[in-house]
Amino acid sequence: MPKILIVGGGYAGFYTAWKLEKQLRKGEADVTMVDPLPYMTYQPFLPEVAAGSIEARHSVVAHRRHLKRTHVVTAKVTKIDHAGKVATITPPEGEPYEFAYDQIVVTAGAVSRTFPIPGIADNAIGLKTIEEAVAIRDRLMSNFDKAASLPAGPARDRLLSVVVVGGGFAGIEVFAELRSLASSLVGKYPQLTFDDTHFHLIEAMGRIMPEV
Ligand SMILES: Cc1cc2nc3c(=O)[nH]c(=O)nc-3n(C[C@H](O)[C@H](O)[C@H](O)COP(=O)(O)OP(=O)(O)OC[C@H]3O[C@@H](n4cnc5c(N)ncnc54)[C@H](O)[C@@H]3O)c2cc1C
Numbered sequence: 430m431p432k433i434l435i436v437g438g439g440y441a442g443f444y445t446a447w448k449l450e451k452q453l454r455k456g457e458a459d460v461t462m463v464d465p466l467p468y469m470t471y472q473p474f475l476p477e478v479a480a481g482s483i484e485a486r487h488s489v490v491a492h493r494r495h496l497k498r499t500h501v502v503t504a505k506v507t508k509i510d511h512a513g514k515v516a517t518i519t520p521p522e523g524e525p526y527e528f529a530y531d532q533i534v535v536t537a538g539a540v541s542r543t544f545p546i547p548g549i550a551d552n553a554i555g556l557k558t559i560e561e562a563v564a565i566r567d568r569l570m571s572n573f574d575k576a577a578s579l580p581a582g583p584a585r586d587r588l589l590s591v592v593v594v595g596g597g598f599a600g601i602e603v604f605a606e607l608r609s610l611a612s613s614l615v616g617k618y619p620q621l622t623f624d625d626t627h628f629h630l631i632e633a634m635g636r637i638m639p640e641v
Contacts, residue, residue, distance in 0.1 A: 431532065432529065432530045436509070438464030438501070439469055440472070442462055442464065443490065443492065450497065461502060463506050464501075471490065475562040476602040480566065480606035489559055515529050565607070573614050586627065591607055595631075600637075
């Protein structure tokens, strides 16, 4: 039976496996999907998760729950020798091993760009994973708790300042969602007012949201 290897179980990889399950006849091909995460993240919902408008679990789809005929492997593909049609799979535990395939679908996604901006890689939180979205929400909420016990001044200003780098679709959406969360949090802290919170959007180009 021909072997199909899907690298990545994100939006493209998960849908590839799901559609193949529907279209392939029994015994027509053997499909394996490899991803270090056991779920597909629906990234368009990450700004809503960051603001708590929806629950984190509602933005992910468990691979094993929805893929019945695909071999799901929770590991990383760390090498592809396409001339020899062999991929190296590195699991979280145990030794890397080789996997021979006939067809390969590479859908390993993208990473947040940090550009050569000092401090970004060390201090900023990206917005590609559910963990990052939850970390943004945790940071904003715990900053409000800390700020409430400080007098007005630079230390409190820093805690109540949100900087979004990048005015693309995701940047604008998370900016709006976090502004909305901060506005509703202000009402819960009598010591703080709307004017104490500071939101900055930084975009290098002369316009925002080029996608739309
Ligand atoms: C905040 C945000 C909002 C968005 N909003 C929209 C929207 O409104 N509309 C829209 O159309 N698009 C939107 N997008 C874009 C859309 O989510 C992406 O285009 C889409 O997720 C890309 O799918 P993908 O499968 O290529 O990558 P991903 O969905 O990122 O999946 C990649 C997968 O590969 C896995 N992987 C990585 N490395 C390896 C490896 N070495 N081995 C195995 N697996 C690996 C990852 O764990 C991940 O599961 C948004 C994106 C973001 C971040």
